[in-house]
Amino acid sequence: MQHFTQLPPLALYLHFPWCVRKCPYCDFNSHEAKDALPEAAYIDALLQDLEQELPAIWGRSIVSIFMGGGTPSLFSPEAMDRLLSALRARLNFPANIEITMEANPGTIERDKFAEFRAAGINRLSIGVQSFQDEFLTKLGRIHSARDAIRAAETAHKVGLENFNLDLMYALPGQTLPQAQADIATAIDLYPSHISYYQLTIEPNTFFYHQPPTLPDDELTHDIETRNRARLAEAGYVRYEISAYARNNQRCVHNMNYWQFGDYLGIGAGAHGKLSDAHQQQISRSWKVKNPRDYLASAGTPQRIGGSSILSAEDTSFEFMLNALRLIDGVDTALFEQHTGLSLSQIEDTLARAQERELLELRTNMIRPTPRGLDYLNDLTGMFLQETADAG
Numbered sequence: 001m002q003h004f005t006q007l008p009p010l011a012l013y014l015h016f017p018w019c020v021r022k023c024p025y026c027d028f029n030s031h032e033a034k035d036a037l038p039e040a041a042y043i044d045a046l047l048q049d050l051e052q053e054l055p056a057i058w059g060r061s062i063v064s065i066f067m068g069g070g071t072p073s074l075f076s077p078e079a080m081d082r083l084l085s086a087l088r089a090r091l092n093f094p095a096n097i098e099i100t101m102e103a104n105p106g107t108i109e110r111d112k113f114a115e116f117r118a119a120g121i122n123r124l125s126i127g128v129q130s131f132q133d134e135f136l137t138k139l140g141r142i143h144s145a146r147d148a149i150r151a152a153e154t155a156h157k158v159g160l161e162n163f164n165l166d167l168m169y170a171l172p173g174q175t176l177p178q179a180q181a182d183i184a185t186a187i188d189l190y191p192s193h194i195s196y197y198q199l200t201i202e203p204n205t206f207f208y209h210q211p212p213t214l215p216d217d218e219l220t221h222d223i224e225t226r227n228r229a230r231l232a233e234a235g236y237v238r239y240e241i242s243a244y245a246r247n248n249q250r251c252v253h254n255m256n257y258w259q260f261g262d263y264l265g266i267g268a269g270a271h272g273k274l275s276d277a278h279q280q281q282i283s284r285s286w287k288v289k290n291p292r293d294y295l296a297s298a299g300t301p302q303r304i305g306g307s308s309i310l311s312a313e314d315t316s317f318e319f320m321l322n323a324l325r326l327i328d329g330v331d332t333a334l335f336e337q338h339t340g341l342s343l344s345q346i347e348d349t350l351a352r353a354q355e356r357e358l359l360e361l362r363t364n365m366i367r368p369t370p371r372g373l374d375y376l377n378d379l380t381g382m383f384l385q386e387t388a389d390a391g
Helices: 039-057 077-090 113-119 133-138 145-157 176-188 217-233 252-258 291-296 312-323 332-339 343-355 370-374 376-390
Strands: 010-016 062-069 098-103 123-129 163-169 193-198 236-240 243-246 262-266 271-276 281-287 304-309 359-361 365-368
Touching: 010 039, 010 252, 010 271, 039 077, 039 262, 039 271, 039 291, 062 252, 077 113, 098 113, 098 252, 113 145, 123 145, 133 145, 145 163, 163 176, 163 217, 176 217, 193 217, 217 236, 252 262, 252 312, 262 281, 312 332, 312 343, 312 376, 332 343, 332 365, 343 359, 343 376, 365 370, 370 376
Parallel strands: 010 062, 010 262, 062 098, 098 123, 123 163, 163 193
Antiparallel strands: 193 243, 236 243, 262 271, 271 281, 281 304, 359 365
C-alpha cells in the first residue's frame, strides 16, 4: 500500500516531434519536416493539452521546463516567446527556473540563439555528437564539425553560458585518439555541462536493421575510462552515469527524473508521471505519437495515447532504475517520499546487491559502487527480478 507524506517535485516536458532528417541511430518520436512547420497550430495544441492537465496539478509549482524532440530549435523565437508567455500565465514557477531547449548546431538554429535567450530560454542542450566530419556523416547528422564549434561559441557570445554538449563515443570505426580529440575540443569550448554516452543500437532504427561495425568492448572501455579521467582533470564532475557538470551546474530537469520526481508530458508522444496524494497512487500517461493525430485531437481525450497505474512493485523498480544512475546515490528518505512505499519492501534485494559489492548501503544513503556502475544492468536487474517474483 502506497502512502505519500509529501509529493515529489514537478517538472514540465514539451515535445517537438519534427526534425530536418531522421538520424539512423534515433529511436525518439521524431518525424522529418517535409513541409513548413505548423508552428501556430502546434503551439495552440500544446497549450490546449496543458490546460486539460491543469486540474491534476492545482497548487503545485514547476521546478524545470525542458523542450525536447525532434528539434525544438526549428521553431521560431516568436513561437517560443508566445509559448513561454502562455506558460507563465498558466503555471506557477520561479523567475529563475531552468528552461532548457534542445538545439542543433546548424546555422539556421544557431542564428536564433540570442532571440531564444530573450524569450526566456536560459539553457541549451546542443546535439553535437562529434567534432569530426567523418563521424557526423556516419551518424547522419546534417551539421559540420565547424558548425558544432560555432554553436558553442555563439552560446557564449549571446550570454547562454549554461549549455550542454551532447557527445557520443564508440562510433563506427572510431579510434582512441579520435575519441580523445572530441573530448579535448568539447573541454576547450568550456560548456557548463557535457553528456557523454556510448552509441547503442536501438530497435526500430535504421542502424538496427543495417548495423554498422562498432569498436569492440576492450576499445570502448578504454575510450570511456581515459576520457572520463580527462573530463575529471578539466573540472567536469561525473554525477550521473553519462552526465558531467562544471561548478555543480547539474541539469535540474534530469535530476528530477533520476530522483523519481513527477513530470507533465505535453506534446506528440510525450510521456508524463504524476503522483496523486488523494488516490495514493502514481499514474503514467502518454500522448498520441503521430503529429497529425495529435494536432487533430488537441484539447480532447483522444490526445491520450494510453495510461497506467504503477503497482507497488513497478514503483520500487522504476525508482531504483533511475536513482542508481546517480554517482552519489540517493538519500533513503527519498525512496519513501517519492514512492509512498516503505524501504523495507526492497531491503532483501538491497542486502543481496550489497553482498555482491554492487551497492553501498548506509543508514541514510543508497549508492552504487564503482563495480555497480560498471554492471548497472545487472544491478537494476536485481530489482526487476524482485518485481517479477512479487508478481
